[in-house]
Amino acid sequence: AKYMSQVNNQSENQLLSVPTANDDKKSLTNNDVKLIDDNIDLFHQNSEKFLEVITETLPAASSYVNNIPPGGWSTIINTGQQSAQYLNTEDRYRRIIATVPGVIYDYLLFPDGKNRFLYLGPRLWEILELKEDQLLADSELFWKIIHPADVELVRNENLIAQREQRLFNIECRIITNSGKQKWIHITAKICEGMISQNCAFHCDCEIVLNNYVNNNEYENKITLWSGIILDISTRKEAERSIRETEYTYHALFKNLLNAVAYCRLIYHNYIAQDFFYIKVNESFTIQTGFNNIVGHLASEFFPNISESDAKFFEIIDKVVKTGSPERFEIYLNSLGQWISAAVYSPASTHFVWVFDIITERKLNEDRLQKLSLAVEQNPTSIVITNINGEIEYVNNSFINTTGYTLEEVIGKNPRFLQSGQTPTEHYQSLWDALTQGQSWQGEFINRRKNGEIFIEYERFTPIRQNDGKITHYLGIKEDITEKKYLSQELELHRHRLEELVIERTKQLQETNNNLKKASAEIADLYNNAPCGYHSLDSQGCYVAVNDTELNMLGFKREELIGKKFIELMVPESKERFLLNFQTLIKNGKIRDLEYTLIRQDGSALPVVINADVITDHNNNFICSRSTLFDDTERKRREQQILLLNRHYWAELAQRAEEAEAST
Secondary structure, eight states: OEEOEEEOOOOTTOEEEEEOTTSOEEEEEGGGOSOOOEEOOOEETTEEOEEEEEEEEOOTTOOOBTTBOTTOEEEEEEEESOHHHHHHHHHHHHHHHHHSSEEEEEEEEOTTSOEEEEEEOTTHHHHHOOOHHHHHHOTHHHHHHBOHHHHHHHHHHHHHHHHHTOOEEEEEEEEOTTSOEEEEEEEEEEOSSOBOTTOOEEETTEEEEEEOTTOOTTTTTBEEEEEEEEEOHHHHHHHHHHHHHHHHHHHHHHHOSSEEEEEEEEEETTEEEEEEEEEEOHHHHHHHOOOSOTTSBHHHHSTTHHHHTHHHHHHHHHHHHHOOOEEEEEEETTTTEEEEEEEEOSSTTEEEEEEEEOHHHHHHHHHHHHHHHHHHTOSSEEEEEETTOOEEEEOHHHHHHHOOOHHHHTTSOGGGGBOSOSOHHHHHHHHHHHHTTOOEEEEEEEEOTTSOEEEEEEEEEEEEOTTSOEEEEEEEEEEOHHHHHHHHHHHHHHHHHHHHHHHHHHHHHHHHHHHHHHHHHHHHHHHTOSSEEEEEOTTSBEEEEOHHHHHHHTOOHHHHTTSBGGGGBOHHHHHHHHHHHHHHHHHSEEEEEEEEEEOTTSOEEEEEEEEEEEEOTTOOEEEEEEEEEEOHHHHHHHHHHHHHHHHHHHHHHHHHHHHHHHO
16 A cells, blocks of 8 residues: 655644554654655555545644544545546646635534634635635634624524535625625535544545544534635625616616606517507606506507507607617697607617607697787787897788888887877886886877878887896787777767766676675574584585584584584494495485484584585585484483383283283
8 A cells, every 4th residue: 555644733742653554653743744655555355545644633732623622633535546646636626726716615514503624725815815724723714704794694504504414505795804895605515424433525536534532522413515715796796786777777767757668569460550568667657647557568558559649650660670769749649648759679679668748838839829820910010129129020910000021120129110299208108117117008109111190009018038037028009090080989988888887886786785685694594594504525524514503512613614524423323424425425415314423512412414415517526515403302202202112011011910910
């Protein structure tokens, strides 16, 4: 047999003895640490073996180190057909291990969760910033660099993996001696079986044998693990960055005020016929009013959509096929709305639809268009000047009335129309009012381009921007030349009209007084009725109540208005009220409802209620109107009748007994 032995540095006097076949002993001191090449005969079942022996001893006087008892010794025996083959294999594995981007390791795991490293790969310092000799001597150094928040998690997972004989796999944080925080991924697997005396592990053609002197505490409880530690800090940072990016885009998608829909276009016979909603944002739901549309076809909500909105399908089909985005405004018959949309295709047959409903804007544009046409076609002259009085716009009526062309008036001051017959005070009054931000109106005697004199009634007003700043002046000028000829006739009728107005005003005042009187009478009848009156809204809250009911209940009006009627009821009445109130809303009226109310002073008030519903022209509920009668007296009489009946029947029974006894 051929063997090799290596001894770790211990004390000067520690000796290692290896028995030979002929009971010879070769002794080595720790100062002679070296690779020994010698011949020892070892026979086992008449077969020759080649062994490599690696032995480590602990001082007899020492305490437990990594759960190995004092005086214990550990031997690793490697077998093979020849040592040269082993050396070549080891060299090859060392080169392979050097290329692994992590720390390959072997360790013993004890039942109490402690461990001892047997081997550590060459990337130990690069990843963990620990030295091999230190970590081999003290495995607790590894646990010291694990983040305090992760230590218990890692230890528990390690023990669970040992107990369940499964892969140990965990990600945790470490804090290196230089203060760096890293993420590492630890994986390990049990090599084979449990350790016991005279028992060995078989792992990668190695036999690992551990013996403990005078100690059987760990028999059949220690496991050998092999694994790798990877630095995943870069991956974790990338994951964090991805999460932040995803969160940012998710937040953008969720909070975007534009409606967004991610869809897949559906083709039938190569023609776009439908699309499938994959994802929509909250604004989509708000703007369209459709919930739970994701996972459905558009045609499920809008039958024949490809026909009713053929132009829209034409656009998205083009975008999907060409990959070129489109921006457009279109009226969707399916939604009944105008939209301003941008569509692009992120993938084949898919498109993203970003849009806003602009129906209101379109209506405003339509109104502006109508307004523009109304101004342009208005029979009165309209002129707009800047704050310096220079004309920037006139309509066709202005041109037709004055006889000047548009080119001749743009940039001029309206004073070029002066005839000299308008009092100067008019012009001064006009500009004083406009510069103070006020409107002005009055008559001007002007001259047309052909020299003809005409009279205009003009109204000027400042044009203010949203911030209140005056930027222009608007003038509306009406040719009243012909009207002036009628002014005298109108003046004759003016006094008559004034008299008619005075007379009509007097009539209206009298009518108004009568209405006030009638209203007061109705209010008096309402408040002093012999029964209670009240009105409830759709939530069953008081919106009106008369004085009679207030007196019955002992409340003030401000205490009841807005208060729920059900809150005045005893518990036995509340459930019936809820059912009856729904019946009232449904049927429009309900009669002879008996409840017991609680007065302000806490006493009970039995009542009978009749109610009707008041609706608008669309038959929508406005309020209820109810009459409330004090049922105390009737209840008292019913009680008296009940007592009398009981007394009567009791007396009748007594007489019958007496008659029977006498016979």
